[in-house]
Amino acid sequence: MAIAISGVSLPSLFHYKNSIIARKSRIRSFSIRSCKDVSGEGDGGGGEPSQKPKRLSEKSSWEAKDSEGKDYLYRLGSEADNMNIAVGARAGVIDDLFAGNFLGRDSDIVFDYRQKVTRSFEHLQGDYYIAPVFMDKVVCHIVKNFIVHLLNIKVPLILGIWGGKGQGKSFQTELIFQAMGVEPVIMSAGELESERAGEPGKLIRERYRTASQVVQNQGKLSCLMINDIDAGIGRFENTQVTVNNQIVAGTLMNLADNPNRVSIGQDWREADITNRIPIILTGNDFSTIYAPLIRDGRMEKFYWQPNREDIVNIVHRMYEKDGISRAQVIDIVNTFPNQALDFYGALRSRTYDTSISKWVDDIGGMEKLGEKLLKRRKNEELPTFTPPEQTMDTLLEAGYSLIKEQQFVMETKLSKEYMKNMDD
Template identity: 50%
Template sequence: MSYYISPRFLDKLAVHLAKNFMKLPNVNVPLILGIHGGKGEGKSFQCELAFEKLGIEPIRMSGGELESPDAGDPARLIRMRYREAAELVKVRGKMCALLINDIDAGAGRVDSTTQYTVNTQLVNATLMNIADNPTNVQLPGSYDSNPIRRVPIIVTGNDFSTLYAPLVRDGRMEKFYWKPDRSDRIGIVSGIFAPDNIPQWEIERLVDMYPDRSIDFFGSLRSSLYDEQVRKFVYEIGLERLSLRLVNSTEALPEFRPPSFDLRTLKEAGDRLLAEGDRVSQRNLVEEYMPVGKVLR
């Protein structure tokens, strides 16, 4: 399957990586590139496609690794992963990067009800220290006087205003707001439906039908079209035998014929998904259960 890489996205990532492996005279190059934007717009996936295009295998982390029952563990892990990336540059002789996905989920502070822990402080302080001294990153309890290779850090998130302000300041972090325009959306959705041979004009109509939905919506839309065939298989096998058939059977996994991908079918499925999503927004039960404090949308 051929996926679409946004030229704007690829350009921003490639330039940031290149600048960090160059020696520009009297130029302070930010170590961190922060890619932020709405949920489900494909920030992490575009990063992966761009890395593949550039022939780079990054060291990956997620926001879920930025908290721990033990104080200091996430900060230590960041230092270890950064040094691992620097070692890969030395051993493989090609660029590498540290990629931290959903950083605001692990290190951000949404409102006054969000607990601000020692680990949150240490993660922010560690990233600031690495951004200021990228060739002198030490592990706790040891000291290595030999400088390591500078390795750029890429972080993704939805809302960087929840992060510690000194971390996102100019000079440490370069910011890139990712909101795919119409041409990007058409290119990405064309990649999602590439195996289905949908005419280009139908892809464009489909994108224009749901201009406010995220890119993930179209992936869920394609997946939902297989529901009827999966449902038929489930009841043909029987609910009691389903687990055994799918997990512990000598038979091959079932294969399904491609469903109808005509525009009317896509619109019907899309409207169903839209209605389910709207029900979540309309319930507002959190305001009933948590009347005190600000409820974020």
């Protein structure tokens, strides 16, 4: 009599168990015979060795060799962080089954992810003025570094552009990149510090190699640009020098001395040659930077102080679309002398305040801002914003307002008010 457990009889369970054991035995026996056949020992000991199994592909990635004849996948696995940014769908490197013909025979399938760190300048719409002296210096530096093999001179890898605050150093450089078709990798001083020692230095090397890949894979000019370098590694009074400050300075010095050999942690390989990439640094005071980094052999320095003609031309091009004549621009510059270029941009921006307040009222007031800006229906359009008409009166009024704020900041020392009773 069979006893049923959950609808299954015991004889059925015994039969199922025996069938599993028999199946495992057949699989084990087949594996042993297969191994003997491959090694030539499966013919009874007296015959010819069996033929090796046919490969799926003539150039399988599992059997690929690197340029030094070593196992390709083993080498990738042994490298630190398993990082290799130069490998994509390359014919002869990965299996043709995965490369395919639709991507091209030498496509870089991961470059779409990496190129997010590069900068394009579609947002720079309009006609802007570029100071000729500034353009000559930047263009000459980039060209010299890309044709250094044709020149019998020592070419510094780094160009340091420094000068007063708000003089358009970064903006003028970006305009030149746009005109030249350069796709740069741009960093800022905020990326030069980390809670982990060595991370900023490694990031600089990674960004440098990414710019090299732009040149190699896209056929575009590229460079590495670090804005406000003195804010990141400058030595000011009563500030602590960190390990990362030292490593960043050392990394830039090493790049200047060895621009074609850049490691991001992997084993050194003779075939791993990086394209020489020019580096551009901007800052306000280069005297605060470690002196060996800014020496002439490593860095070419350019002090940018726009003269009156440059200021008038830049501001006129800025206001030209508003119908402001060159004579009126000269009057504005004369009314507010000794101001940085960003003052005149802020002046124009201040004139929009009244129009923006009116536009907020048109969409229902400040209580409706979140609903109208972020939660509106798919086909619901916001009221059209009408830019203000620029006149000399409105521009001068905005300028005097900015001057008043500047003076108020300089004259009102609230910290003294807060601390005046601390000595009692």
